[in-house]
Amino acid sequence: MEKLIEKIKSANTIAVIPHINADPDTLGSCYAFCEAMRLMGKRAVCYVEEIPQQRFQFIGGEYTLYTGEVDVYDLCASLDCGDMERLGKRAEIFNSAHDTINIDHHVTNTLFAQANYVEGDAAATGQILCEFLPKLGIKINDTIARYLYIAICSDTGCFKFSNVESKTLRYTADLLEYNFDHAEIARLLFDTDSLSVTKFKAELMGSIESYADGKLSVIELSDELYEKYGIPESEVPNVVDIPRRVEGTEIALCFKPKKDGIGVNFRSNSDVDVSKISIKFGGGGHERAAGCTVHEGTMQQVKRAVIDECVRVLENL
Template sequence: MDGAEELIKKARSAVILPHVNADGDALGSCLAMAELLGALGKEAVIYAEEPVGQRLRFMADGIKVYGGETEVYDTCIVLDCGDRERLGERAALADRAGCVLNIDHHKTNTMFGDVNYVDAQASSTGELIAGLYGSLGAEMSAAAAGYLYTAICSDTGCFAYSNTSPKTMRTAAELMEKGIDHAAAARLLFDSVPLETELFKAELTGKIRSYFGGRLRIVSADPASAEKYGLDIEDVSDIVDIPRRICGTEIAASIKDVNGMIRVSLRSNGEADVSEAAQAFGGGGHAKAAGCTVEASDIAEAEEMVVKACGELLR
């Protein structure tokens, strides 16, 4: 972490970038990092690849959407992003920056930064940013505490997943002591589902496909199936949780056709390291949660590939 602290202390102008399709951890970490730089008397701007979706709109303030801006920053801080490809068009900002600081917790991180602070034992990037506040001796605002709590809560499924460690809980406790509304954070993340989304998920529940005696369960969705409920397929996330929650599921998969791009999310409830399968398809992630975009012409073809790859993991 030493190199990270040095870089943050030296930064004069900073741009902060989350991964494409930024999730709660990525957005919360970016917002808290901007606050951290602010506490050190520095200016920072956050650029996301695309507008923040409906589900995380409560975190959209302070996040700009990249539109090909050509400013040059001396420091580019990339958060929660396992590889350079997950910067999309914003890789141009990283290329032009004096140096790139890569802070992440994905075990498949490619160490693409000039300085890499990657800790695969951390529950979330938020947990790492909270640690930086401590080691830099920076004053943490209540807003920053809220962002970090939301980030950690998002990646741990509200402290339910196996990535939650005693350190995660101690960090969360310290954030709570800053006076945040932790119940509101959990509610905004997990219990604020629009009715249309719930109805769509109910339909998907009826269409779960089971393989290997239910050890692998898969759901899939395309733009038309979401449109029936007035939903944009891009906005529908976490459908992999539908098969993940069924008893007996060891690996859960979701396959989304996003206008021809076939995106796969994988979750492991057991011993299988699904980042291996994701990596084989050019993606990455964690042992228990990973994702990739597969080279398939349609959902059916992608499903065959997923069944084969996950079948290997279940042997």
């Protein structure tokens, strides 16, 4: 940490980099960090790979779209990026900077910067900044507190995920001393969908298939469905949570046609280890969240095979 502080203190110009396909943790953390750097009298710019998704526009914050040409910075800071790949094309900014730092909470972080501050069990990168910014001598203000709240609220599923620890809530409690509308943030992050996304979800909900006495709930996506509602795939993350919500569901599946086959997403609500099932189909993942792409067979054939296997596992519990 001393190394990071030293590098930050000696820099005048700082490029700040959120990960590709930016989420609210990386954006909130980067905006908070930029704001903090400005409070220290530095020139900080946040470079994004692509314009953040529509549903994250409410976060605000200033960013510059990376187009290829950038000055050489004294320091480049990457936040919430587990490896260099997550920097995308902006690896060029990173590589050309005099100094580099990496602040992140992914256990798999490859420690790719000159100085790395990685806390693998932290709930969010925003949570790490709650601890780190005061150590830089920065007095948090309303703007920074709001960005950090967005980061933590988002990566903890609104404080519902198992990554929440007492420390998470203590830091968050401190953030609530500042002036910003936390209820509105939670509503916009978790309880708001565009009209087209709402109708898209409604159609999917109406199409849920149920097997094994309700222990297996399944949905199937198609390119036509996305086209029908005019929404990009990225606007509706975690579609598999739709069948997962159905009472009694132990395994939820989501099938999706891809360029190179049929994609399958697995979620488990119980002790069923879905990674074992997905491995059988050439995939991988975790006990409760896994995935695979089956390269051979039609949608109907792949569905049949995966559903049969899941039913078999559920019946042999």
